[in-house]
Amino acid sequence: MPDSLQIINTALVRKMLLMDRDELWSLAEERLSGPKPEKPYETVYFNAVGNLGIEKVRDIFFHLHDEDREDAVYRLIEDLCFEGERVPLDHYARCGYLDSGASCYTITSDELIPFDNAPVDENNWWRFDMERFDILGGRDVERIVQSMEKNLASMTINTADDIPKVRSIMQRCYTDEGYNVAYIYDILPW
Amino acid sequence: MEKVNLSEMDEAAVEKWLAEQVAEEHRKVRCGEMAPERHHIDGLDERIDIDIVGKGETVDGYWERGWCTQMRTASRSNIDDTDAGCCKAFPTRYRLADFELSKSQRRVLRRNEDLGRVIRPMRQTPKKDKLNVKFEQYRFGYSTTRPLSLLYGNTKYYPSKVMETCVFQGDNLLACSVFQVGERSAFGDMAMYRLEYESRSLGILTVLLEMQYAKQLGKEYYYLANYSKCNPLFQYKTRFGALELYDWDNEAWVDFKDESIIAMLDQNLPLKPEVAGDA
Numbered sequence: 001m002p003d004s005l006q007i008i009n010t011a012l013v014r015k016m017l018l019m020d021r022d023e024l025w026s027l028a029e030e031r032l033s034g035p036k037p038e039k040p041y042e043t044v045y046f047n048a049v050g051n052l053g054i055e056k057v058r059d060i061f062f063h064l065h066d067e068d069r070e071d072a073v074y075r076l077i078e079d080l081c082f083e084g085e086r087v088p089l090d091h092y093a094r095c096g097y098l099d100s101g102a103s104c105y106t107i108t109s110d111e112l113i114p115f116d117n118a119p120v121d122e123n124n125w126w127r128f129d130m131e132r133f134d135i136l137g138g139r140d141v142e143r144i145v146q147s148m149e150k151n152l153a154s155m156t157i158n159t160a161d162d163i164p165k166v167r168s169i170m171q172r173c174y175t176d177e178g179y180n181v182a183y184i185y186d187i188l189p190w
Numbered sequence: 191m192e193k194v195n196l197s198e199m200d201e202a203a204v205e206k207w208l209a210e211q212v213a214e215e216h217r218k219v220r221c222g223e224m225a226p227e228r229h230h231i232d233g234l235d236e237r238i239d240i241d242i243v244g245k246g247e248t249v250d251g252y253w254e255r256g257w258c259t260q261m262r263t264a265s266r267s268n269i270d271d272t273d274a275g276c277c278k279a280f281p282t283r284y285r286l287a288d289f290e291l292s293k294s295q296r297r298v299l300r301r302n303e304d305l306g307r308v309i310r311p312m313r314q315t316p317k318k319d320k321l322n323v324k325f326e327q328y329r330f331g332y333s334t335t336r337p338l339s340l341l342y343g344n345t346k347y348y349p350s351k352v353m354e355t356c357v358f359q360g361d362n363l364l365a366c367s368v369f370q371v372g373e374r375s376a377f378g379d380m381a382m383y384r385l386e387y388e389s390r391s392l393g394i395l396t397v398l399l400e401m402q403y404a405k406q407l408g409k410e411y412y413y414l415a416n417y418s419k420c421n422p423l424f425q426y427k428t429r430f431g432a433l434e435l436y437d438w439d440n441e442a443w444v445d446f447k448d449e450s451i452i453a454m455l456d457q458n459l460p461l462k463p464e465v466a467g468d469a
Contacts, residue, residue, distance in 0.1 A: 003313070091314075099317040101358035104306030132311065185311045187346055 002157060003094050004184045005144070006086040007169055010135060011178030013081050013112060016073060021065045024076060025058060031080050032057065045079045070115050077113065082182065084172075087165050089144070090157035096147025097140055097183060106134045109182075133182040141170035141181050232460040233269040233278075234438065240264045240349065249350045249372040253413050256281040256436045258377070259370065261348050268438050269459060270418035278459050279416040281436040283375070283443065286405045286412055288432035295398055295430075298391045305357050305364065305390075309403050312345050312354040314338040317363045318382075325382035329423070342368065350377070353403075355396045357383075367396035375411035376404035394426065401430070419455045 016024060032049045048057045064072040097103055109132055148155065148163050173181050239262060240252065249259050257264040270279035291299070319337050345352035350370035357365040365383035369376055378400055383392035401412050417427045417435060427433070433446035437454060444451060 094313065095315045095317075098313050099315045099361075099363065101306050101361045101363075103310075104308040104356070104358055108310075134310070187311055187351070 001086070001186060002088045002090070003186050004086045004088045005136075005141070005166060005169055006182050006184060007083045007172055008133075008135065008180050008182040009081045009083060009178060010112065010180045013077055016077060016081070017113065021062065021069075024065070024073065025061060028061065028076055028080065029054065029058070045076060074113060074115075084169070085165065086184070087162060087169065088157055090148070090151075090155040092151035092155050093144050093148045093158055093162075093166070094183075096144040097136065100140070100143050102140060102143070103134070106136055106140060106183075108135070109133045132187060133184040136173070136181040136183050138170050138174035138181075140183075141166065141173060145170060232462045233267065233276075235267045235269055237263055237265040248374075249370065249377070250374045253283070253372065253375060253377055253411075255441070256438070258379075258415060259349065261344060267416070270416060270421050270424075272418075272421050275420075276459055277418040277420040278455075278457050279418040279421075280438070280454070281413065282415065282417045282427050283411045283413045283434050283436075284401065284430055285432040285434065286401065286409055289401060289405070289412075290431055291398070292429070292431065295394065298394050299398060302357070302390055302392070302395050305359050307355065307357045307399060309353055309355050309399065312342055312352040312368050314342055318354075318356075318366050321363055321366060321384065322382045324385065328385050338368075352379075355399045355403075357392060357395065364390075365392035365396055367400060369400045371404070371407070371409070375409050375413060376400060376407075377413040378415065394429070397430065 016027070019027070028045065032045055033054060045057060045061070048060065052060075061072060061076075064075075112135055145163060145166050148158060148166065152160060152163075169181055172179055240247075240259065241262075252259050252264050255266075256268075257266045266281070268279050270277045314337075319339070322338055342352060348370065350372045352368065352370055355365075355367045355369070356363060362384075364387050365381065367381035368379045370379060378397060381393050381396045383396070397414070404412050414427055414430075417424045428446065434443040435446060435451065435454065436442075437444045437450075444454065
């Protein structure tokens with residue numbers, strides 16, 4: 001998938017980073033027991049619940065949490081804090097954001113979810129598997145919408161139907177405090 | 191030089207005249223009157239396919255042996271071809287643990303504090319393409335034939351992480367650089383900046399930002415491609431501390447402050463046997 005946009009509940013991310021193991025599981029259990037969200041990618045815990053059942057997943061989560069809290073929390077954030085459809089972005093759509101000076105001032109996933117700077121080795125290889133995303137505000141998404149409208153004829157990935165989708169993401173961001181939009185870079189793990 | 195009308199000469203005479211010209215050129219090269227042309231040089235100029243995945247090799251290993259890596263190829267050369275002729279070129283790298291900002295570099299950072307800057311995965315955009323075309327026209331005297339979309343169209347398939355540094359003033363993109371990040375080191379690929387802002391030393395700024403970023407990530411080395419003594423465009427590379435040059439003969443990195451560097455930089459490129467043997 002190319003670079004994409006998806007709504008992210010940043011207020012929940014910040015709360016989760018402060019929760020202990022039991023609080024995190026209490027939150028997760030409630031969500032994981034509900035319907036699996038439609039996402040274009042596989043998520044760790046929701047898939048595990050489908051295969052193993054909630055009790056087994058709790059044991060796995062507790063084990064992972066005690067082994068490496070950062071990893072366990074990050075995976076849970078992926079499952080619980082991203083909402084709605086992930087919209088892929090055409091070259092012309094993404095330029096609305098990347099060619100804007102405001103893109104210097106958005107916070108990144110590293111700043112939102114800080115990890116220690118331990119060098120990557122065979123014990124924490126998964127860090128390379130993490131997605132990198134920027135946290136956009138409504139105005140940033142508005143620039144993407146404007147660029148899509150201006151370059152509609154040249155776009156190959158997006159069609160006119162995608163503009164209302166991105167606009168609705170923008171509206172959510174403007175109206176719901178605590179919600180932002182993740183600009184997710186398409187990076188292969190290595 | 192005597193004017194010659196080749197159209198009035200027969201084939202044999204033209205051939206004889208050309209041979210004389212070549213011999214004269216070789217004499218000048220041997221006598222140090224003129225730098226040798228690239229095609230006469232018995233230098234290193236290699237390009238190979240690389241297939242790093244699954245072989246336990248990393249881009250760092252290539253960089254350590256003087257290679258520059260692209261998506262599926264690596265290249266290296268000890269020849270720097272300039273208008274003045276050919277010089278011996280040496281790959282550069284900086285020891286990040288020993289690197290310290292000089293006074294002038296601190297000034298560059300301070301002078302540009304008013305600008306927005308961001309380091310992120312590299313993406314080709316129209317503003318960067320425009321900036322690149324203008325910059326290359328100015329710096330190298332010709333427009334680029336390879337837009338960024340060709341050079342960096344598929345960055346996710348690189349064996350390294352391809353990142354960019356962008357420097358903005360409002361919505362104006364003033365400078366941009368592209369660099370690769372490996373497991374143990376980073377490699378500065380290219381930089382471009384708006385010419386009318388040259389007094390801000392934006393080229394130096396992007397190198398400093400890349401070095402600081404690599405240092406923060408705990409990388410050991412920052413590579414900055416080739417340096418040669420006779421190329422004025424490369425002299426800025428000696429302004430950063432903890433510099434090492436790659437000694438092709440001994441396949442080892444040598445500190446730029448080491449006494450042996452002078453002799454290394456003064457080395458002439460060997461001529462091809464048929465040129466060197468020509469009386």
